[in-house]
Amino acid sequence: MTQKSTGPVLIELDEGQAETPATAPPVPDADLPVPTGRAMQTLATLATRRSSGLTRFFWSSLLALVSFAASVAAWEFVTGLIERSPILGWTATVLTGLFVLALLLIAGREWLALGRLKRIDGLRTQADAALSTGDLKAARAVSDRLLSLYANRADLAAARSAMAARASDSFDADAALGLAEQHLLGPLDALARLEVEAAARQVATVTAIVPLALADLVVALTSNLRMIRRIAEIYGGRSGTLGSWRLTRAVLTHLVATGAVAVGDDLIGSIAGGGVLAKVSRRFGEGVINGALTARVGVAAIEVCRPLPFVTEKRPSVTGLVKRALTGLFPG
Numbered sequence: 001m002t003q004k005s006t007g008p009v010l011i012e013l014d015e016g017q018a019e020t021p022a023t024a025p026p027v028p029d030a031d032l033p034v035p036t037g038r039a040m041q042t043l044a045t046l047a048t049r050r051s052s053g054l055t056r057f058f059w060s061s062l063l064a065l066v067s068f069a070a071s072v073a074a075w076e077f078v079t080g081l082i083e084r085s086p087i088l089g090w091t092a093t094v095l096t097g098l099f100v101l102a103l104l105l106i107a108g109r110e111w112l113a114l115g116r117l118k119r120i121d122g123l124r125t126q127a128d129a130a131l132s133t134g135d136l137k138a139a140r141a142v143s144d145r146l147l148s149l150y151a152n153r154a155d156l157a158a159a160r161s162a163m164a165a166r167a168s169d170s171f172d173a174d175a176a177l178g179l180a181e182q183h184l185l186g187p188l189d190a191l192a193r194l195e196v197e198a199a200a201r202q203v204a205t206v207t208a209i210v211p212l213a214l215a216d217l218v219v220a221l222t223s224n225l226r227m228i229r230r231i232a233e234i235y236g237g238r239s240g241t242l243g244s245w246r247l248t249r250a251v252l253t254h255l256v257a258t259g260a261v262a263v264g265d266d267l268i269g270s271i272a273g274g275g276v277l278a279k280v281s282r283r284f285g286e287g288v289i290n291g292a293l294t295a296r297v298g299v300a301a302i303e304v305c306r307p308l309p310f311v312t313e314k315r316p317s318v319t320g321l322v323k324r325a326l327t328g329l330f331p332g
Contacts, residue, residue: 006206117232124307126141131177135173136173139170142177143163149307160183162183178311185307191303196229196231197295198325204287207219208287216286224297298316
């Protein structure tokens with residue numbers, strides 16, 4: 001009969017096979033979905049969706065009907081009040097007139113804002129044409145129009161003086177536009193980059209921390225709209241409500257058309273070094289992706305709102321913007 005051993009059982013391992021918690025491979029998260037930047041993907045899809053002709057006709061006719069009904073109701077209210085009490089009736093007439101005046105002022109402001117955006121678009125088109133043909137006269141005309149655009153900017157007074165002093169030193173189109181870009185747009189580019197970094201940081205932080213449903217989508221929408229509006233104001237656009245929506249559609253349509261809103265390995269690798277997203281939670285990963293896509297929207301907004309193309313100045317790097325914006329927010 002074999003005697004049962006009560007001592008410890010030792011299993012000897014060969015050298016090099018011992019594993020410790022520090023050297024053991026991480027447990028794979030095979031069941032976790034890969035971060036895709038859902039909030040920014042949804043925002044781009046909604047903003048660039050084109051409605052059908054029937055849908056536009058429906059909303060236009062509905063708006064016309066509601067406006068007509070409101071006008072008739074206001075007219076009957078005022079005329080009936082004048083018949084019952086002339087003092088109250090004329091008071092209502094004055095208040096109605098003030099309301100209509102406010103609507104006209106708002107419409108005028110929107111018209112001026114759209115005109116200013118169109119002026120900036122025209123400057124950029126003329127600058128592209130001058131660069132492609134090498135026309136020094138056309139390039140100097142663009143520089144003069146750029147000086148006129150920023151004539152009332154007190155923060156660019158020194159830049160205007162420096163540019164005017166060196167205007168005669170340019171003997172080709174590239175040098176003339178590069179001089180204007182260096183003196184006038186260089187400081188504005190720095191301010192625009194700060195706006196992009198702030199928006200990317202806000203979107204990434206809320207996505208990673210706030211667990212509420214649709215919170216990331218709401219924050220992405222408001223942050224991107226505010227960022228695009230601020231970038232337009234920095235470059236002199238001062239867009240109104242309609243102008244901001246026009247800019248947003250133009251920027252996001254460009255991103256969707258070029259595929260820049262899609263999340264690829266190049267984006268993850270350039271931001272996270274290929275390994276950071278595997279070390280943090282999926283929520284943090286979503287925050288990083290949404291922040292990176294917001295930075296892409298910001299760079300596109302800079303290109304759309306900038307009165308000149310990038311000639312001598314370097315185009316903002318999405319990787320650099322995201323690294324500066326997200327440094328210290330996420331582990332790893």
